[in-house]
Amino acid sequence: MAYILGIETSCDETAASVTKDGREVLSNVVYSQIPLHTIYGGVVPEIASRKHIDKIIPVIDAALREAKIKKEDLDAVAVTYNPGLVGALLVGVSVAKAFAYSIKKPLIPVNHIQGHIAANYIAYPDLKPPFVSLVASGGHSHILHIKDYRDFEVIGATTDDAAGEAFDKAARVLGLGYPGGPKLNKLAEDGNPEAIRFPRPHNGYDFSFSGLKTAVINYVHTAEQKGEEINKADVAASFQQAVCDVLVNNTVGAAKELGMDKIAIAGGVAANTLLRKQMEDTAKKNGIGFYCPPFELCTDNAAMISCAGYFNFKAGIRGGLDLNAIPQLSIGDVL
Ligand code: KG4
Ligand code: ZN
Numbered sequence: 001m002a003y004i005l006g007i008e009t010s011c012d013e014t015a016a017s018v019t020k021d022g023r024e025v026l027s028n029v030v031y032s033q034i035p036l037h038t039i040y041g042g043v044v045p046e047i048a049s050r051k052h053i054d055k056i057i058p059v060i061d062a063a064l065r066e067a068k069i070k071k072e073d074l075d076a077v078a079v080t081y082n083p084g085l086v087g088a089l090l091v092g093v094s095v096a097k098a099f100a101y102s103i104k105k106p107l108i109p110v111n112h113i114q115g116h117i118a119a120n121y122i123a124y125p126d127l128k129p130p131f132v133s134l135v136a137s138g139g140h141s142h143i144l145h146i147k148d149y150r151d152f153e154v155i156g157a158t159t160d161d162a163a164g165e166a167f168d169k170a171a172r173v174l175g176l177g178y179p180g181g182p183k184l185n186k187l188a189e190d191g192n193p194e195a196i197r198f199p200r201p202h203n204g205y206d207f208s209f210s211g212l213k214t215a216v217i218n219y220v221h222t223a224e225q226k227g228e229e230i231n232k233a234d235v236a237a238s239f240q241q242a243v244c245d246v247l248v249n250n251t252v253g254a255a256k257e258l259g260m261d262k263i264a265i266a267g268g269v270a271a272n273t274l275l276r277k278q279m280e281d282t283a284k285k286n287g288i289g290f291y292c293p294p295f296e297l298c299t300d301n302a303a304m305i306s307c308a309g310y311f312n313f314k315a316g317i318r319g320g321l322d323l324n325a326i327p328q329l330s331i332g333d334v335l
Pocket of ligand 1: 167269
């Protein structure tokens with residue numbers, strides 16, 4: 001039996017969680033800083049770092065309390081160390097180091113993307129690799145062949161903007177505010193997804209959202225210049241449909257080519273209701289099983305870090321007191 005404390009501070013959520021054997025969540029505490037950043041229209045890194053410092057100890061205390069676990073009973077402390085905002089990551093990494101040292105338990109480095117994928121192991125206790133996973137968040141969008149718990153191969157990726165970034169930018173030009181993804185998702189429910197034909201660029205299993213984002217911005221600005229009224233719900237629905245078509249076609253295509261019978265989705269954009277439905281329907285039509293975490297495990301949280309930390313712990317991965325925060329993604333290095 002292994003109790004792992006997970007710590008996540010890579011962006012604007014201060015989070016801590018205790019899981020048991022990587023599949024059972026005993027506590028999952030998330031302090032969201034979103035209201036703090038909303039007035040700026042996006043995450044302000046320095047504000048995020050300072051707020052993490054304020055909140056991380058109370059959040060860890062709450063996670064231990066809710067799990068009814070004494071710190072001495074933990075087997076390891078897992079922490080997101082890449083990728084993310086460097087100042088924000090450093091808060092979690094520093095606290096995790098000090099905490100692990102003080103209780104004389106191992107420190108386990110976790111890659112944030114590996115964490116997003118692991119959310120599926122919590123949601124489906126019987127899920128085992130191999131499978132294909134789409135990871136789409138605010139900073140990254142990848143189609144991965146999950147060969148084993150820690151053995152991943154990139155099959156396709158965005159060549160420019162992440163899916164979440166495209167959602168946030170499109171939402172901004174529609175005046176929906178931050179964070180745009182969930183707001184655009186809601187508005188799209190009232191729109192016609194076929195009203196405007198936005199571009200769907202892809203090359204093999206790679207894809208691009210920068211052109212789509214620009215097309216939406218141009219559409220809105222052109223209408224403004226002509227003094228024409230736009231139907232915001234139609235723009236939102238048409239944009240969302242374009243993103244989902246690209247992500248679903250490429251992910252299902254990759255799974256078919258690899259002969260996989262399971263597709264999982266992960267990351268903040270996996271909370272999108274159209275993506276969940278379209279991926280599930282298309283996967284099922286092709287005889288492929290579909291897996292997706294509940295909403296609260298799609299967006300940033302520490303349960304997924306604790307779970308991924310468990311697999312790293314079992315594999316003997318350890319972080320030293322020289323563990324550093326690394327802002328860039330390095331799927332090959334750690335996963
Ligand atoms: O995984 P996440 O919480 O943080 C990162 O690791 O980036 O993802 C945040 C991203 C944001 O861009 C947000 O707008 C997007 O996920 N997102 C959504 C939805 N919920 C969150 N995008 C589309 N539809 C949603 N329902
Ligand atoms: Zn994330």
